[in-house]
Amino acid sequence: MNGKxxxxxxxxxxxxxxxxxxxxxxxxxALYPVWRFLAPRKGAEAQDQVALSRxxxxxxxxxxxxxxGRPAVVLQTRAxxxxxxxxxxxxxxxxxxxxAAEQRFLCPCHAGLFSADGTVLGGPPPRPLESLAVxxxxxxxxxx
Amino acid sequence: xxxxxxxxxxxxxxxxIRDLLEQNLTNYLLPRNINIWYTLGxxxxxxxxxxxxxxxxxxxxxxxxxxxxxxxxxxxxxEVPYGWLIRNLHAVGSNLIVVALLLHxxxxxxxxxxxxxxxxxxxxxxxxxxxxxxxCLTGYLLPWSQLSFWATTVATEAPGAIPVIGDxxxxxxxxxxxxxxxxxxxxxxxxxxxxxxxxxxxxxxxLFCVRxxxxxxxxxxxxxxxxxxxxxxxHEHHAGGIPFFPNYxxxxxxxxxxxxxxxxxxxxxxxxxxxPPSAFEPADPFVTPPRIKPEWYFLWxxxxxxxFPSELIGLGIQGVFMTLLALLPFLDRSAERRPARRxxxxxxxxxxxxxxxxxxxxxHLS
Ligand code: FES
Numbered sequence: 001m002n003g004k005x006x007x008x009x010x011x012x013x014x015x016x017x018x019x020x021x022x023x024x025x026x027x028x029x030a031l032y033p034v035w036r037f038l039a040p041r042k043g044a045e046a047q048d049q050v051a052l053s054r055x056x057x058x059x060x061x062x063x064x065x066x067x068x069g070r071p072a073v074v075l076q077t078r079a080x081x082x083x084x085x086x087x088x089x090x091x092x093x094x095x096x097x098x099x100a101a102e103q104r105f106l107c108p109c110h111a112g113l114f115s116a117d118g119t120v121l122g123g124p125p126p127r128p129l130e131s132l133a134v135x136x137x138x139x140x141x142x143x144x
Numbered sequence: 145x146x147x148x149x150x151x152x153x154x155x156x157x158x159x160x161i162r163d164l165l166e167q168n169l170t171n172y173l174l175p176r177n178i179n180i181w182y183t184l185g186x187x188x189x190x191x192x193x194x195x196x197x198x199x200x201x202x203x204x205x206x207x208x209x210x211x212x213x214x215x216x217x218x219x220x221x222x223e224v225p226y227g228w229l230i231r232n233l234h235a236v237g238s239n240l241i242v243v244a245l246l247l248h249x250x251x252x253x254x255x256x257x258x259x260x261x262x263x264x265x266x267x268x269x270x271x272x273x274x275x276x277x278x279x280c281l282t283g284y285l286l287p288w289s290q291l292s293f294w295a296t297t298v299a300t301e302a303p304g305a306i307p308v309i310g311d312x313x314x315x316x317x318x319x320x321x322x323x324x325x326x327x328x329x330x331x332x333x334x335x336x337x338x339x340x341x342x343x344x345x346x347x348x349x350x351l352f353c354v355r356x357x358x359x360x361x362x363x364x365x366x367x368x369x370x371x372x373x374x375x376x377x378x379h380e381h382h383a384g385g386i387p388f389f390p391n392y393x394x395x396x397x398x399x400x401x402x403x404x405x406x407x408x409x410x411x412x413x414x415x416x417x418x419x420p421p422s423a424f425e426p427a428d429p430f431v432t433p434p435r436i437k438p439e440w441y442f443l444w445x446x447x448x449x450x451x452f453p454s455e456l457i458g459l460g461i462q463g464v465f466m467t468l469l470a471l472l473p474f475l476d477r478s479a480e481r482r483p484a485r486r487x488x489x490x491x492x493x494x495x496x497x498x499x500x501x502x503x504x505x506x507x508h509l510s
Contacts, residue, residue, distance in 0.1 A: 033226035037201055041225075 049144045057082065057141065062098035067143060071095050072132060074141060077103075077116055084132040084143045085118050091125040105129070169389035174359050175382045177367040178392065181251035182359065183399040184244055190400045191241045191407075192347070198234040199336065206286065208332040210325050213288035214426040232411045238280050239418045240407050242441045245273055253472075254493060256481035257360040261374055263473040265353040268346050270470045275343045280439065282335035285328060291420060293427035294436045296331070297323045298446075305455035322429065358382070363481040371479050437508070444500055447507030 050067050057063040057076045064073050064087060071087040073096070087095050094109035104121060105114035112123035119128045135142045155161040174182075205224055207216040220227035249269070252258055258266035285296045300323065303313040319326030358380030361368060386392060410417060418440070422433045438446050445462055452458035468475070476489075483490050 033229050034201065036225040037227060037230055038204065039225070 049142050052141045052143065054136075054139045054141060060103070061100055064095075065143075067132065072143065073098065073105075074134070074143060075116060080136075082134050082136065082141050083117065084134045084141075086130040086132065088130075089125055090120075090127040090129065091123070096129070168355070169393070170387050172388040173382045173385035174388055174392050175361040175367065175385050177362050177365050178359070178386070179362050179364075180395065180399065181247075181255070182362075182392075183396045184248040184251065185354070186396040187400050187403045188241065188244050188248060189347075191237055191244060191403065194407075195234060195237055195241065196340070198230050198237070199340075201230045202234055203336060208286070208328060210288055210328055210427075213286065213328065217287040217289075228415075229411065232415045233407070236410045236415060236418060237407060238283065239439070239441075240403065240410070241276060242280065244403065245276060246441075249273065250493075250497070254483060254490075255360070255363055256476075256483070256486075256489075258473040259476065259479070259481060260371070260473065261357050261377075262353070262360060265350060265357065266473050267470065268350040268353060272343065272346050272350060274466075275339055275346065277441070279335060279339050279343070280441070282331040282339065284439070285323075285331045286335060287423065288328065288427045289423045290425040290427055290431075290433050291423040291436075293323055293429065294422075294432055295438055296327065298436060299438065299442070300327075302449065302455070302459060305459055307456070324429070360481075363483065368482060371481070373479075440504065440508070443504040443507035447503045447510070450507070450510070 050065060050072075052063065052065060052074060057074055059076050059079055062073050062075050064071055066072070067084075067086070072084060073087040074082055074084040075098070076082055089096050089107040089109065089112055091107065091110060091112050094107050096105040096107045096112075096114065099106050103116050105116075106112070107114070107123065107125065110124050112125040113121035114125070114129050115121050118131050120126075132143050152161065202220065205216060205220050205227065207213055217231070220231050222228075252266070252269070281296075281299060285292045300314055300317045303317070304310045306313065315321060317327075318324070319330050356379065359382070360380075361382065420437075422436075425433075437443065448462055449455055449458040452461070478486075480486060483493075
């Protein structure tokens with residue numbers, strides 16, 4: 001075994017590479033199903049538009065609902081005028097609350113404040129709330 | 145190369161890993177005449193590892209609730225990507241494990257490897273065997289199908305034959321008078337946590353025993369040497385033997401690949417070989433399906449119970465048989481390990497296999 005000729009070393013390297021290659025292929029073949037098994041599936045999240053009825057949203061009030069798997073909020077600031085935002089705070093992802101008396105949003109986690117049009121009034125949030133498209137049809141509010 | 149050396153160097157300074165590897169791989173010598181039956185331990189270790197992984201994966205989607213269990217298993221089979229693969233590997237794998245376990249036990253028996261100083265190895269292996277059967281039994285209930293429900297009803301009914309305390313044992317096993325929510329709860333806890341925990345410890349101990357005492361020399365051919373009379377501990381290291389790595393590890397790997405190929409063939413081409421149609425209906429406590437039979441590896445027990453007029457006698461015989469098997473190394477104390485020189489033992493061995501198969505086939509057909 002001491003006489004390791006270059007020939008021997010070459011064969012050895014070849015076999016090693018071959019084995020490693022086969023191992024990698026088999027490993028990938030085993031991991032792919034596991035990854036697919038565990039990967040989250042598109043469910044309600046794929047659903048595009050959410051329909052709400054107008055009387056769910058009081059004047060000067062807010063209504064929270066589920067939009068593509070995340071919380072969102074729709075406001076009626078003036079009669080017949082609706083705006084919608086993602087209710088996820090842009091700081092660290094807490095869900096904002098609507099303060100009807102002050103007509104603004106408060107994030108309870110680190111006291112971020114947003115105005116009724118989503119802009120930051122104070123606190124740590126770096127960006128305004130993500131606003132969502134709203135269309136009105138009959139007495140329905142379509143978001144998204 | 146240099147990266148590998150870097151990693152190994154780093155670990156070596158802290159754990160002495162080179163020394164460990166050398167002791168347990170390249171310098172760990174096995175008897176020259178070691179045969180292929182010795183690979184079954186590694187096969188079992190691999191199959192159990194696979195059960196562990198697929199079991200954890202199934203746990204992600206399975207719901208242990210009598211209202212939802214069946215539907216959650218259906219969802220795993222039909223909706224979750226590759227759910228059918230994971231579940232069939234787990235279900236079919238358990239059957240293959242029992243096959244490998246029986247072969248492992250039979251080879252150890254035939255080669256008389258259970259004898260002094262390996263009594264503890266045998267005993268821990270015997271407990272592992274029983275725990276495996278308990279895992280099979282508790283896992284059977286979880287899909288909450290007709291098959292699960294009634295197989296469990298029948299299996300938990302057996303201790304009822306014991307006088308005085310029998311009924312209490314049955315109630316305790318089921319957590320109530322009948323198989324129901326409470327049974328599912330305790331079987332689930334046992335199957336995913338309780339039994340695997342004890343199981344893992346026992347496997348560790350079993351491997352420790354094997355490594356510590358040293359592998360037994362196959363009792364065949366001119367290489368065989370009788371066991372010296374031992375009064376103190378002595379590790380049996382086979383000077384002049386073959387290294388575990390790479391020589392025997394390659395053989396281990398080949399047999400493991402063979403078993404995995406069988407598993408894959410079953411999973412892809414005959415996944416329902418071990419799964420009768422009543423496994424595809426949700427459990428209904430008010431309708432017993434006809435011809436309820438246990439899995440093939442419990443058929444012998446099922447048939448013994450049917451053959452004897454009194455269930456108690458049947459249970460007693462099973463108990464005596466299992467106890468004898470567990471205590472075999474303490475009863476069979478002669479140092480002779482060559483089957484050729486132990487005709488009585490070989491006759492019992494062969495008869496035992498024939499009777500086991502005969503009773504099982506009878507149970508299957510009756
Ligand atoms: S998460 Fe909203 S202020 Fe920090």
